[in-house]
Amino acid sequence: MHFDSKDLTHDQLVHFYKSLLLPRMIEEKMLVLLRQGKISKWFSGIGQEAISVGVTLALDEDEWILPLHRNLGVFTTRHMPLHKLLMQWQGNQSGYSKGRERSFHFGHAQHHICGMISHLGPQLGIADGIALAHKLKKENKVVVVFTGEGGTSEGDFHEAVNVAAVWDLPVIFVIENNGYALSTPVHEQYRCEALVEKARGYGIDGVKIDGNNILGVYDTIKGVKQYCAEFQRPYLIECATFRMRGHEEASGTKYVPPYLFEVWEMKDPIKKFEEFLLSKHVLTREVMDAIHQDLKEYIDVECSIGFNAKPMVVDSHKELQEVYAVKKNEGAGVQSSNAYGAEPAPNTIYIQHPADTVSHHRFIDAIKDGLKQSMHRHADLILMGQDIAEYGGVFKITEGFVDEFGKERVRNTPLCESAIIGASLGLSIKGYRSMIEMQFADFVTMGFTQIVNNLAKMHYRWGQPANVVIRMPCGAGVGAGPFHSQSNEAWFVHVPGLKVVYPSTPADAKGLLIAAINDPNPVLFFEHKMLYRSVSGDVPDAYYETEIGKARHVRSGEDMTIITYGLGVIWAEEYASEHPEISIDILDLRTLLPLDYEAIREAVGRTGRVLVLHEDTLTGGIGGEVAAWIGEHCFQSLDAPVLRCASLDTPVPFNLELENNFLAKARLGETVERLINY
Known part of the structure; x- marks a missing residue:
């Protein structure tokens, strides 16, 4: 492994070494804590640290990174406190996601990190959007998004790279090719010689590099970043590396030929970088030992803080309240709230x-x-x-x-x-x-x-x-x-x-x-x-x-209520006009999530007979939810069962006669008669 320090100072190289060593030592600690039952799951990046750290060091701190679950080095190099990360990994309320997410499935705007979801591929498109924002603002910034070699088989990879190419977006796509997607080896994942060959198909440039060489990763990202920002183009980088642990600890490594561990142990990114630093007299073994000790003490202190966090306080109201973002008052002229x-x-x-x-x-x-x-x-x-x-x-x-x-x-x-x-x-x-x-x-x-x-x-x-x-x-x-x-x-x-x-x-x-x-x-x-x-x-x-979450009272009536929305409102109004002998009350829901339950309650109270009408098919439709809520909360106001009128439980047919028969409108009259005559 050849290291080229170029114009990096000794202080910078020492900083690189500390940045590379910290996630390794944290991971080794996590494996101990996992065996002790203090954390529940761990996706190890041991052997791959040079990619995460090298990439992050090469970026400005306000440039967004979208990492995966084997990129601890991104989080530590962006100076996220370990004790806070520990709270996250425990599912503690003081973690970044308040106990709502696991391991690295979270983001943090102040550190310009956007967290993954388990589906992996969909985060690639998010990088396109961030890069588009940079482009629109004329900001000279890039975005880096990670995927694994397995993720390149997903349609999201194709879509995101294609959009970045077509729209000339400054996105750096980093593929961490560690040989296995869980247990699936690369020869069962793709047939090209190297994944970087895919770049050509999208009309963009790419390069394959040694992902275990931190200086090579850093230098490549620095150069590619300059290219992407200057020419407003995406770039694909394939990093060859190896996963020294299982996909996650419970999965083991029995599916990996033992000789591969011997081969890649000789390419360990930390050992090889240490050999380089010693050979260039940047560090002595004694100084390295002191750095190890300092980091060990830091980890121990952070762990003591992280494992002494306040216990979880479960609050259903708060959980419900924080599902949605609240729109802030942006100025004068406000007359109501939604x-x-x-x-x-x-x-x-x-x-x-x-x-x-x-x-x-x-x-x-x-x-x-x-x-x-x-x-x-x-x-x-x-x-x-x-x-x-x-x-x-x-x-x-x-x-x-x-x-x-x-x-x-x-x-x-x-x-x-x-x-x-x-x-x-x-x-x-x-x-x-x-x-x-x-x-x-x-x-x-x-x-x-x-x-x-x-x-x-x-x-x-x-x-x-x-x-x-x-x-x-x-x-x-x-x-x-x-x-x-x-x-x-x-x-x-x-x-x-x-x-x-x-x-x-x-x-x-x-x-x-x-x-x-x-x-x-x-x-x-x-x-x-x-x-x-x-x-x-x-x-x-x-x-x-028009306020989201508020229904509209369309028409007053005394005999029965039709609760509906969309085209169903037109059907209901037409039917009511054609049948003046029936006094029909009509409620247009307008918003289906969230439902206006108070308006529904009032609509039930006006007539005591309710028909829920919608164009969607019957089974699993909105009508079932509305009818169930009325039965649970308004039973005392009912004079008849809540009836539903919906389209047939078939796909929508092409032939117009079949389609007319499919639609709920074909059964509206008979459903009204059943309700009125109950």
């Missing part, structure tokens, strides 16, 4: 009554108006989606936006839902807002992990808001078949940390979209395609919010 005690954006009003100045808009035009006003209001709002720039999106909602706001803020994306949703989170980490247009709500499955595991959980895990809106053109009725017609809102209502809205009127479409953009939490904005050009109404010209 869900969870959050406060609206500056000079924003909630429309309680028709405004003095209104325009008659179609549903689709109201969405466009709300989006355009938000783009004028927020210079930090970025729009992303397939074909949304010059083409204006498949439904033409963003038509003309490129001319008005430019291609930096109205961004066409490759077909890569996961990477773009991940990028939206990266933008949020850097203080940007973003709106992603799913071409059809059905396609959101390609980004499901990013939504339910990254966006939804980020604030609860380490206090990082995710100011992201995902627009979801949804719904049947146009003969588009199983993959362009679903009303899939129920998939997301089960996920704490998300907010889900589903307007039925043009005024609410505009107001809820503005509210969603102003909300620091991820919001899924469902917009029914059938409503785009078939429904119109008066829409205030002002910039305003």
Whole structure:
């Protein structure tokens, strides 16, 4: 192993040595504590420290790193106190994630570290978003994101590297190739000679280096960083290394041929660097021993603090409260507050009554108006989606936006839902807002992990808001078949940390979209395609919010109540108009997460007979949750069982006759009759 210190001083080399040795000694201590039962799990990076430490030393402290669970050296080199890390690893309330996350599944904005999730690949897209923010701000910064050789097999790797290449983003992708993804050897993982060959396929540069040579890692990252920042390009680095322990301690190493340990023991990054320092008379053995002793004492002191933390105090209210970020009061003009005690954006009003100045808009035009006003209001709002720039999106909602706001803020994306949703989170980490247009709500499955595991959980895990809106053109009725017609809102209502809205009127479409953009939490904005050009109404010209978490009382009645949302509101209103002999009360939920339970309670009390109507299929739909809540909390107000009217439990058929039969509307009349005649 050849070390080239170039222009590094002796003091710098000693600093490198201490930085390299500290995570090794901490790991050795952790293995002892694991056997003693003081920590529950450990993913060892012994043998790989030179990568984490070398990379981190080469970056500015305000440049973001996205590490994995074998990158302790990133955290220690960024000077995160060991006692605090110990509290994290114990699941203590005083840890970085307040006991809500394990080991290295956390981040910390002050140290510019974004924590991983167990799915590994999705963090690569987040790096794209952070780098995009640097690019938009004209900051001469790079982002480094780690993955393993196993992670390169995931679609997220392809998506993130491709987006970085297409958008010319200063991201350094570091592959730690340690030979095994848990027990799967590389010859069962890929067929190319080296993973760095993949760079060529994306039109970017890459290099394979010795990951056990700290000076080589450091020098490579320094040079690549300069290149990425200067030319605004991504770069791929494959670091050859070896994992000297199991994937985690419980898995063992029986699947690894013993001779490999002998080979890589001779390449140990600390031993080889010590030999170099001794040969160059940078350090003596006595000084090395003193450094070991100093670090041992530091570790012992930090452990004594870390293991004397206050015991966990379980508080259900606090746990629920901290799932969502709270919107801060940003200025004057506040007239109300929205869900969870959050406060609206500056000079924003909630429309309680028709405004003095209104325009008659179609549903689709109201969405466009709300989006355009938000783009004028927020210079930090970025729009992303397939074909949304010059083409204006498949439904033409963003038509003309490129001319008005430019291609930096109205961004066409490759077909890569996961990477773009991940990028939206990266933008949020850097203080940007973003709106992603799913071409059809059905396609959101390609980004499901990013939504339910990254966006939804980020604030609860380490206090990082995710100011992201995902627009979801949804719904049947146009003969588009199983993959362009679903009303899939129920998939997301089960996920704490998300907010889900589903307007039925043009005024609410505009107001809820503005509210969603102003909300620091991820919001899924469902917009029914059938409503785009078939429904119109008066829409205030002002910039305003419709409060998230508040239902709308549509119509008063005495005989029965229909609780619904989206296209169901139109069906209910049509039915009520066609059947004046039945006095029907209608409640439009508008927001599905969080539900307005008080409005639901009042709706039950007005008639005592309730039908829950929605376009989504019956089993597992919102109607089941609403009906269950009413049965649990409003039973004494009921004069009949709560009935549900939903679409058939089949995929959405293509043929229009089959589709009409599929939709809940086909069974609305008979369900109303059953309820009235009970």
